[in-house]
Amino acid sequence: MAELGENLAQTIAKAAKAAFEASQLIASSERVTALQEIRKELDAAKDAILAANRIDLQVLAAQKEVDAGRMSGSLLKRLDLTKGDKWDSMLQGVTDVAELPDPTGVVSYANELDDGLELYRVSCPIGVLLVIFEARPEVVVNIAALAIKSGNAVILKGGKESNETSRLLSHAIQTALSKTAIPSTYIQTIQTRAEVSALLSLDKYIDLVIPRGSNALVSNIQNNTRIPVMGHADGLCSVYIDALADVKKAVRVAVDSKVQTDYPAACNAAETLILHESVLSTIWPEVAKTLLAADVKLLCDEPSLAALSALSPALPNHSSHVEPATPNAYSTEHLSLTLSVKTLPSLGAAIQWINAHSSHHTESIVTEDERAASTFCRGVDSAGTFVNASTRFADGFRYGFGTEVGISTGRIHARGPVGLEGxxxxxxxxxxxxxxxxxxxxxxxxxxxxxxxxxxxxxxSVPF
Amino acid sequence: MAELGENLAQTIAKAAKAAFEASQLIASSERVTALQEIRKELDAAKDAILAANRIDLQVLAAQKEVDAGRMSGSLLKRLDLTKGDKWDSMLQGVTDVAELPDPTGVVSYANELDDGLELYRVSCPIGVLLVIFEARPEVVVNIAALAIKSGNAVILKGGKESNETSRLLSHAIQTALSKTAIPSTYIQTIQTRAEVSALLSLDKYIDLVIPRGSNALVSNIQNNTRIPVMGHADGLCSVYIDALADVKKAVRVAVDSKVQTDYPAACNAAETLILHESVLSTIWPEVAKTLLAADVKLLCDEPSLAALSALSPALPNHSSHVEPATPNAYSTEHLSLTLSVKTLPSLGAAIQWINAHSSHHTESIVTEDERAASTFCRGVDSAGTFVNASTRFADGFRYGFGTEVGISTGRIHARGPVGLEGxxxxxxxxxxxxxxxxxxxxxxxxxxxxxxxxxxxxxxSVPF
Incomplete structure (x- = not known):
């Protein structure tokens, strides 16, 4: 069984590398044509794909009853391709990616080393990507589009909950590719963990692994391969309210960073609020009042807890939503409407504390003090350092990249939201x-x- | 013992991270001042450092007799800091690096997301580097200079043969740093393999590992850490002589790629010569004659061997220097004046063969055919693809970077010769x-x- 997985993995990986190498001699305009074909083919196969999606949903719903509610309704929601405008925006996404500027063939350095000896540094695809993700089946289409646009071959592994849907989505993509100059093995899908394990050892054929999902998924992959891994295990973001913060901005940024879009599990959501001690009795009560009214649970250190106790009658949900923080509160990604609160005596202490506790994703300072803003942005060693702006802006679309592959908390190759350039x-x-x-x-x-x-x-561009 | 190594490694790694974080708030002009101080301090400590170097050389020479010539004289030569202009060029290197443009603080993307909401992507240091190298002690100074200029803290481990020299070089560097705003723990040196092993597990503090040395050293590190590794294990470069090659260029490029500078073990030296079958009786004899006259040993496949046999009386060293190639000749980095020769029927076959056998470092085509040149440069998946130029140009100084950290055969972050930008x-x-x-x-x-x-x-630049 394990050996079968290894043989299959070898075959898949070799085919991916061969498809990548063959594609290097195909004009990049062909890649745009391929994306247009994919959109057409998905449209044509819509009924079959949505039928497969219903089967996945039924299996999951049945499983859910067996597990007595262990799986949340949000998983069903993420799996459901018929929800809202999901189908249409999936198709539109393919067109959007097709229309982005070509990230390959761009010259970033040209140097005449001697008369008649020219050197060009030119952007090109990485090679073969292995992308592992959970739940949402439309990721198959998103990633396939990004890979084709950037000239990379890709092997995809979705969550087992969406097996049927993913299978039909990839079938449609391969059918579309077979009508173009791009080899159909350019985009392949695998379905088992055994295959993933076997692929993680094939660094001769696979050039980059992109895991998208839980901390456990990402960490497990990082620990089991010598292939470079791009992604983030944790999203422990923080908002720091400085001594010279504006109260209105503090309330708006803190609340938006935590509560925005009803999706507190997003990696760019704040998990920690850091207070300069001088704002404990001025700004903090206003911020807390709004957070509590928005159903946020506060895990407070002693000073911030004491400041609220004094005001408890005026605070909504005080008895149910305010608790002392345990020591590990500050290293936990809550993935829910829970926020840890920490009081510190200075900007310098806040920077040190963030560098020691955050996951180096995104941190924001609220301040009217230009020097504090500058010090914070330079001193905090995270992919994003913001001034008077919500951490939720850390996102490829919001950054103006059109779309994103994922968000990287690593420092090598790409950092923060990663677009096609990554x-x-x-x-x-x-x-x-x-x-x-x-x-x-x-x-x-x-x-x-x-x-x-x-x-x-x-x-x-390179003239030859 | 192992535990002691772990504790020490923790202390060193934490100190490096703290030094890096503190340095983020220091103006980059201070880093230039630090480099000037280092040059002064090295100059002042010259006698002591050269005395330590003599001790290292004596130990190695004694060891050499014990090992009955197992170590080569070239190791002694590489270790010797008094050789030629080595000392002066080491000092000049510090000044050269100081004078390079600052690679940090450069804005590569600026986008107004909304009225009054500005996003900047700005270059910054990576963090803490772990650099492991062999033999040449002046690498301590080179790497320290590059790390300081780019704003990274570094932990250095040299070869045990240069322990005494490295210890005094780092002492001088730390003494110089103690006179500046840069923490002296910015550059630290370790001396044992146990410490390296312990550091390789500390991905919380160390951000990038750069091994410089043998294939075994680099592979061993790649297999034993989840920290990103930048470097190359192999340098299997090739020269392909196309059907439409110019004979003079073919001879010059093939010979220079193999023989140049008396250092055939360099990673950018050619290990394989690929012949289009149509040049077997035209260009190949001329190339072979010059290679044999330059003392190069040729490991030939059947067609190239047969072509030479017919001409053997006219070829120098034919009986001693021409042999049939074994199957593994094409996957061996010879590290000597040995060249494997392979005959293939087409440009397409050559590209496929290179992609399957090379280490993706640097490959060169000799041709007068513009289309073949373009196909080769796009189709060959290596860090460098050259036309009518020696593979030995693959080098940071020759590329115009001023200096290089190393050469990367990976595709992530930096590829090919890596300068300060890497x-x-x-x-x-x-x-x-x-x-x-x-x-x-x-x-x-x-x-x-x-x-x-x-x-x-x-x-x-970022305006705040």
Whole structure:
């Protein structure tokens, strides 16, 4: 069984690498054509795909009763492709990605090393991606679109709850690709964990793993492969209310960072509110009142707890929603309407505390003090450092990337929300136009030796 | 013992992270001052450092006799700091790095998301680097200079052969730093493998590992850490002589790629020569003659072997230097004046063969055919793809980067020769200048909701 998984994984990985290599010689306009074909094919297969989605939903609903409510309704909601405008926006997403600028072929460095010897650094795809995700089946289509646009082959593994839907979605994608110059093995889907395990050891064929899902999923992958992993295990974001904060901004930013969009499990939601001690009796009560009224549970340290106790009659939900924080409150991603509160004596202490406790995702300061803002943005070592703005802005669409592959809390390659640009790397192309070609032995010190010219020049594409 | 190593590693790693975080609030001009101080301090400590270097050399020389010549004279040469202009060029290197443009604080994306809401993507250091290298003690100084210039803290582990020299070099560096605003724990040195092992598990504090050395060293590190690793295990480069190659260019490029600078173990040296079958009786004999005259040993496949046999009287060293290739010749980094030769029927076959056998470092085509050049450069999936130029150009200095950290055969973060730019990442800074700050809840569809403006603008630095 394990061996079967390994053989299958080898076959899939080799086919993906071969498809990637073959695609390097296909014009990038073909990739846009392929995306248009995919949209058409999905449209044509809509009834069959939604029927498969209903089967997945029924299985999950039956499973849910067996598990006596262990699975939440939100899982059913995320799985359901007929919900709202999900289907249409999935199709529109394919068109949107097709219309984004081509991230490949962009020259970021051009240097004339010698007369007739030109060096170009040009963006190109990474190779073969392995993307592992949970629940939402439309991710198959999103990721396939991003991979094709950026020129990468991809192997996809969705959650087992959406197996039937994912199978039909990938079938439609492969059917569409078979009508184009892109090999149909460019996008492949696998269904078992055994295959994932086997693929994680194939660093000869797979170049990047992108896990999207729970902390446990991401950590498990990071611990079991030498292939680079891009993503985030935790989203422990924080909002710091500075001594010189404006009370209205503090209330708005704190509440939006936690409560916005009814989805407190989002990775860009704040898990911790940090208070400068001088705002305990001024701004903090106003912020707490609004958070409590929005049904947020507050896990407070002693000073912030004491400040609220004094005002308890005026605070909604005080008895049910305010509790002392346990020591691990500050390292927990609550994934719910729960917020840990910490009081600190200075901006410097807040920066140190954030660097030690946050997951380096996104942190925001509320302040009217330009110097404090600058110090916070430079001193806090996170992918996003914001001033008077909600942490929920940390998102590829909101950043203006059109769409996102995921959010990275790593520092290597891509950091923060990752758009198409995060799916490319670069290579160096060099051409000698010299009558005898160019060799290194001609350069150096001594008689008759040449010196490097190293003259940068502007180039928008490689001319050969 | 192992536990002691772990405790020490924890202390060192925490100190490095703290030094990195503290340095984020220090002006980058201070980093230039620190480099100037380091040069002064090294100059002042020159006699002591060279005395330590003599001790290392004596120990190694004694060891060498014990090992009955197992260690090569080249190791002694690489260890010797008094050799040629090594000392002076080490000091000049510090000044050169100080004078390079600051790689941090560079804005690569600026977008006005809404009136008064500005987003900046700005380059910043990665954090804490762990650099592991062999033999050459001056690497301590090179890497320290690059780390300081780019704003990263670094932990260094040199080869045990240069322990005494490295210890004094780092002492001088720390003494210099203690006179500046940069913490002296910014550059730390460790001496044992147990410490390295312990550090490789501390992904909370260490952000990037850069191994420089043998294939075994690099592979071992890649297999034993979840921290990202930047470097190359193999340098299996190749030169492909196309059907439409110019004979003079073919000879020059093939010979320079293999023989140049008397250092055939360099990672950018060619290990394989690929021949289009149509050049077997035309260009190949000329190339072989020059290679054999330069003392290169040729491991040939059947067609290339047969082509030479017919001409053997006219070829120097034919009987001693020409052999049939074994199957593993094409996956071996010879590290010597040995070259494997492979004959293939087409450009397409050559591209496929390179993608399957090379280490994706650097490959060169010799051709007068523009289309073949373009196909080769796009189809070959390596960090460098060259036309009529020696593979030995793959080098940070030759590329115009001033200096290099190493060469990466990975595709993530940095690829090919890595200069200072490879030691930075970026973060997103966002500032709301709105009267009430900015929250996500104001945006969306429906009455009174705002739409994102997403207006890119030019910015050379973050204005706050």
């Amino acid at each position: 799916l490319v790397t670069y290579k160096y192309m060099m051409r000698s136009k010299g009558a005898q070609g160019h060799v290194v032995g001609e350069f150096g010190v001594g008689e008759g030796k040449r010196q490097y010219k190293h003259k940068k020049f502007a180039a928008s | 030691l930075v990442t970026y973060k997103y800074m966002m500032r709301s200048k709105g009267a009430q700050g900015h929250v996500v809840g104001e945006f969306g569809v429906g009455e009174g909701k705002r739409q994102y403006k997403h207006k890119k603008f030019a910015a050379s």
